[in-house]
Amino acid sequence: MVEHIVCFKFKPDITAQQVDEFVEMLRGLKGKIETIVDLSAGKTFTPERGQGFTVGLVVRFRDKEGLAVYGPHQHHQPVKNRVAEICESTLAVDYEF
DSSP states (O other): EEEEEEEEETTTTTHHHHHHHHHHHTTTTTTSSSEEEEEEEEEOGGGGGGOOEEEEEEEESSSHHHHHHHHOOOOTTHHHHHHHHHEEEEEEEEOOO
């Protein structure tokens, strides 16, 4: 199994509504990309520990090939575009278990 974890830090002018809409956009990937085994996304409830990262995404795949399909997938591209618009930075970690 492969775990793909991403944390998102938003630009200062991004509203709470925009963050909520982005979380829903992330959650909407589940069921649209065939290699996703499981997906969760949400806002932190401990912002003081997040170094400015306030939304997290965890996506599980069966293998590295599943992750490789996810990145360029047509349903993932709008998410990547939105990240470029509203995020100051991201932090990603991928590992096998």
